[in-house]
Amino acid sequence: xxxxxxxxxxxxxxxxxxxxxxxxxxxxxxxxxxxxxxxxxxxxxxxxxxxxxxxxxxxxxxxxxxxxxxxxxxxxxxxxxxxxxxxxxxxxxxxxxxxxxxxxxxxxxxxxxxxxxxxxxxxxxxxxxxxxxxxxxxxxxxxxxxxxxxxxxxxxxxxxxxxxxxxxxxxxxxxxxxxxxxxxxxxxxxxxxxxxxxxxxxxxxxxxxxxxxxxxxxxxxxxxxxxxxxxxxxxxxxxxxxxxxxxxxxxxx
Amino acid sequence: xxxxxxxxxxxxxxxxxxxxxxxxxxxxxxxxxxxxxxxxxxxxxxxxxxxxxxxxxxxxxxxxxxxxxxxxxxxxxxxxxxxxxxxxxxxxxxxxxxxxxxxxxxxxxxxxxxxxxxxxxxxxxxxxxxxxxxxxxxxxxxxxxxxxxxxxxxxxxxxxxxxxxxxxxxxxxxxxxxxxxxxxxxxxxxxxxxxxxxxxxxxxxxxxxxxxxxxxxxxxxxxxxxxxxxxxxxxxxxxxxxxxxxxxxx
Numbered sequence: 326x327x328x329x330x331x332x333x334x335x336x337x338x339x340x341x342x343x344x345x346x347x348x349x350x351x352x353x354x355x356x357x358x359x360x361x362x363x364x365x366x367x368x369x370x371x372x373x374x375x376x377x378x379x380x381x382x383x384x385x386x387x388x389x390x391x392x393x394x395x396x397x398x399x400x401x402x403x404x405x406x407x408x409x410x411x412x413x414x415x416x417x418x419x420x421x422x423x424x425x426x427x428x429x430x431x432x433x434x435x436x437x438x439x440x441x442x443x444x445x446x447x448x449x450x451x452x453x454x455x456x457x458x459x460x461x462x463x464x465x466x467x468x469x470x471x472x473x474x475x476x477x478x479x480x481x482x483x484x485x486x487x488x489x490x491x492x493x494x495x496x497x498x499x500x501x502x503x504x505x506x507x508x509x510x511x512x513x514x515x516x517x518x519x520x521x522x523x524x525x526x527x528x529x530x531x532x533x534x535x536x537x538x539x540x541x542x543x544x545x546x547x548x549x550x551x552x553x554x555x556x557x558x559x560x561x562x563x564x565x566x567x568x569x570x571x572x573x574x575x576x577x578x
Numbered sequence: 579x580x581x582x583x584x585x586x587x588x589x590x591x592x593x594x595x596x597x598x599x600x601x602x603x604x605x606x607x608x609x610x611x612x613x614x615x616x617x618x619x620x621x622x623x624x625x626x627x628x629x630x631x632x633x634x635x636x637x638x639x640x641x642x643x644x645x646x647x648x649x650x651x652x653x654x655x656x657x658x659x660x661x662x663x664x665x666x667x668x669x670x671x672x673x674x675x676x677x678x679x680x681x682x683x684x685x686x687x688x689x690x691x692x693x694x695x696x697x698x699x700x701x702x703x704x705x706x707x708x709x710x711x712x713x714x715x716x717x718x719x720x721x722x723x724x725x726x727x728x729x730x731x732x733x734x735x736x737x738x739x740x741x742x743x744x745x746x747x748x749x750x751x752x753x754x755x756x757x758x759x760x761x762x763x764x765x766x767x768x769x770x771x772x773x774x775x776x777x778x779x780x781x782x783x784x785x786x787x788x789x790x791x792x793x794x795x796x797x798x799x800x801x802x803x804x805x806x807x808x809x810x811x812x813x814x815x816x817x818x819x820x821x822x823x824x825x826x827x828x
Contacts, residue, residue, distance in 0.1 A: 394731055409735075416732050419827040420750045429746070433738045461827050481736060 343370045351400035359542035360386045375520040375528035378538030384521045388489050409482030413493040415470040417462040424458040430481035452476045468499040489521045617797035625797035636786040643699050644771045647706025655715035663722040692778045702774035709770035710763035717759025721752025757821035768810050
């Protein structure tokens with residue numbers, strides 16, 4: 326019971342923030358298999374929110390509902406803005422250079438090609454790919470590909486980014502670097518991020534809030550606000566509170 | 579390292595071929611086999627040199643038919659391939675028929691085509707299309723089908739139009755597959771032209787072969803075969819080169 330105290334529960338009150346994504350009692354079944362049961366959550370502008378759950382908790386289904394690939398059976402979904410999404414697979418086109426890949430969504434929208442490339446070029450330094458703009462994805466490492474994919478997602482949406490286990494396929498050293506990098510970039514670009522993961526530590530390290538999802542069917546077990554080290558998230562790794570929260574969440578799952 | 583490997587790949591078949599040719603020459607020379615039974619390699623080369631202008635003229639016609647037929651096959655394969663990819667109904671209706679149609683022996687149809695369309699190049703081109711269209715079209719359709727669903731979802735999320743999805747995703751994705759179909763088609767192409775010419779015509783390397791065969795000038799028949807092999811290999815080489823340039827990311 327002591328663990329519970331660590332989970333500072335926060336009432337999802339309308340604190341005046343601008344809600345970008347609101348899910349209200351979303352349910353989804355495939356045949357007789359119930360995947361999601363009355364899932365409600367909200368994400369405000371500038372927030373970093375994680376959806377944490379074991380495999381089979383319907384994280385990917387939730388992801389597909391939010392992006393509009395799959396309709397929900399019940400409940401309402403409000404998305405205020407454009408969503409860009411990114412997956413574990415980088416989904417870069419192997420026949421296009423890094424820069425051409427990054428500006429692909431802009432090209433598809435019919436924007437001026439030169440202007441799009443200038444825009445992307447200005448951000449290349451931030452993702453640490455200067456000098457690699459004209460290479461092909463096969464010449465890049467896994468982390469580099471994910472960073473290119475991130476910038477593409479950012480240029481496609483700019484407002485809300487939905488990241489579905491983006492670092493799941495990376496080795497732990499690269500993963501750690503990418504997490505730190507993601508926090509920096511989020512600060513610089515001021516984007517709103519909805520992050521889907523099954524890694525408890527990762528969710529605590531990165532998030533402002535965490536929704537813990539149970540498995541089969543996916544139900545929001547708990548909404549957790551991560552209050553400690555808000556201004557210095559990488560410092561959370563050294564904070565004992567992280568371990569306590571991790572144990573508390575483990576108890577939930 | 580790479581170069582050494584390439585050399586290694588080539589030196590074995592070349593050496594084997596060289597030995598076989600020497601053996602062939604020895605057998606013909608030592609056993610005094612007459613020309614109308616089996617010409618020797620030297621006879622073949624001599625015939626090629628002495629009758630070069632005639633052979634070149636006939637090969638020119640065959641090449642013309644082949645390239646035209648090949649281009650037409652590609653165009654047709656794209657039209658039908660895109661239709662099959664865009665409309666499931668078309669695919670469901672045509673794909674199985676297309677496969678069954680390949681069991682029809684082309685050689686049995688050629689006389690009919692000649693009856694219908696005469697001794698000109700039209701029946702030859704039709705035969706080439708009949709032979710080449712299939713591997714190209716199937717490889718293209720399969721290539722379109724292989725496109726990763728996650729990529730399609732990505733394009734969907736970018737609200738890409740059908741045409742944009744085709745140009746930026748499906749076509750490049752299918753290219754690798756397409757080229758393997760093109761290579762198969764290219765190996766059949768000249769052969770198909772010759773099947774057509776063999777059964778009736780006024781010009782072409784097939785016609786030349788029938789005439790020389792009837793005159794028991796087997797050295798000239800062999801010379802023609804040699805030229806056909808060289809032309810076919812050259813054609814495959816060109817396709818390989820184009821494939822390498824257009825699918826450079828592989």
